[in-house]
Amino acid sequence: MPLGARRTGAITSISIGLALSLAVSACGGKTEKNTGREKGTPEVGYVVVQPTSVPITIELGGRTTAYQSSEVRPQVSGIIRRRLFTEGSIVRKGQTLYEIDPRLYVAATNEASANLASAQANAEATRVKADRYKPLADIQAVAKQDYTDAAAQARQAAAAVGQTRAALETARINLRFTSVPAPITGRIGRSLFTEGALVTASQTDPLTTIQRLDPMFVDIQQSSADLLALRRSLASGGAAPASAVVRLQLEDGSDYGQTGTVQFSEVMVNQETGTVTLRASFPNPQGLLLPGMFVRASFAQSIDINAFLVPQAGVTRDAKGNATVLLVGADGKAIQRSVTASRVVGQNWVITGGLKPGDRVITEGTGKAKPNQPIKAVPVGTKQNLTPPKQGDKKDASAGQTKG
Structure with missing residues (x-):
């Protein structure tokens, strides 16, 4: 190929490349300008x-406590002959739990009964004697002093009858105490004394313990400062009292399921911890709650009305x-x-x-x-309406694409 032709072709290629570059630049500038126009008010x-009104919910720690707890103690001294319950079972109020050897108390009852009969006989004799002396004293057949002494002896004999009757009743009560009953209905614990053990009426250790676990109490500890702030808020009208329905979170983090209610708040602050005890009551039909468990209690103590x-x-x-x-x-x-x-x-x-x-x-x-x-x-919730591009924008975009 001649040298002149090669030079002419190179110049032509360079010209075409410059034209394409200018066209691309023009298209890019147009796109950027359109993008800037599309940016509007957000x-x-x-x-x-x-x-x-929003409930003010608080979460506090607490301990479970038996609804009722009773220590079974002997009222008389003696040897335990029999234990009449199964440890860990449910016992009913009045059910016999232990039997103490009653022989001494049977003898004491018989003695008191005999003493009462003797006193009644003596009282009858002294009364008859006083009745006989009265008309004789009126006609001065006997000295008036003799009648006075006879009447006093009759009254003393009547008083002795009352004393011996009371002694007989005491002996009968002690005899009944040889059968140790359950004071409440609940679940009984282990027996601390076995058959053949000697028990006394003044001993410090109970025979066993009975606890009623349904319902169950939860003692909640609240800071006295928080309680004071709550009372001030209630007094100022910024909050209203709420019905304190309580929910429990157990030691494993699970929800107890049953809800309880706050029963009362103590009127004194614990000097060692600076807290006030709130007591809530929970139903416990399945016995899931046991005395001494640590729980987290959450409840609405008041309502923020603003x-x-x-x-x-x-x-x-x-x-x-x-x-x-x-x-x-x-x-x-x-x-x-x-x-x-x-x-x-x-x-x-x-x-x-x-x-x-x-x-x-x-x-x-x-x-x-x-x-x-x-x-x-x-x-919120309104659908965003996207505005379509104007006719002029469509033409510009088409022209830009054609030029590109």
Whole structure:
């Protein structure tokens, strides 16, 4: 090929390459310009907040306690002849648990009965004697002093009858005490004394223990400072009392299932721990709760009547950890406001300060909204309407594609 022709072809290739580069640049600039035009005001979703009543739920530790507990003790001294129950079983009130050797008490009862009969006979004789002396004393056949002495002896004999009758009743009671009954209905523990053991009425150790486990008490410890703050809030009208329905979390982290109620609160503070004991009662039909278990109790102690519920997505934290929300301003701009977010209830933050009734809190699109910048606010749940491009934009886009 001649040298001139080669030079002409090279110049032509360079010209075509430059033209293509200019065309691509033109298309790119047009695309960037269109992209810039597509960026508009961010669309966000908001909720209108109103004050509502929110239970103030607290969680405290507690210990389970038997509803009733009774130590079985002997009322008389003697040797245990028989044990009439199975350890760990349910016993009924009045059921005989132990039998103490009754022979001494049978003898004491018989002796008291004989003494009563003797006293009654003596009383009858002295009464008849006094009755006979009375008419004789009236006619001075006997000295009046003799009649007075006879009447006094009759009264003494009658008093002796009362004394011996009381002694007989005591002997009978002691005889009945040789059969040791169950004072309450409940589950009985192990026996601390066996057959043949000597027991006394003044011993320190009980024979056994009976506990009623249905229902069951839970003693909850609350700080006296928290209780004082609660009472002040109730007195000021910022909170209302709640029906204290209590839920339990067991030692393994599971929920107990049954709910209980707070029965009372003690009127004194423990000097060692600075706490006040609240007692709750729980049904325990399956015997799952046992005395001495550690549990976590949660319940609503009061109701905050001026709180706001805001979805968690609408509350953020700044670098210092303070809670903030974005509001829809009257001028269509986003406004940042600091709030007091005390706790979480379900999917919402409980806001106790910083909001007013009717405020529009942004909960959707918070990542696109910036403080003091224009926004397009719609209620939460509204479908976003995507505006189609204008006719001029379509032509420009087509021209750009053709040029490209």
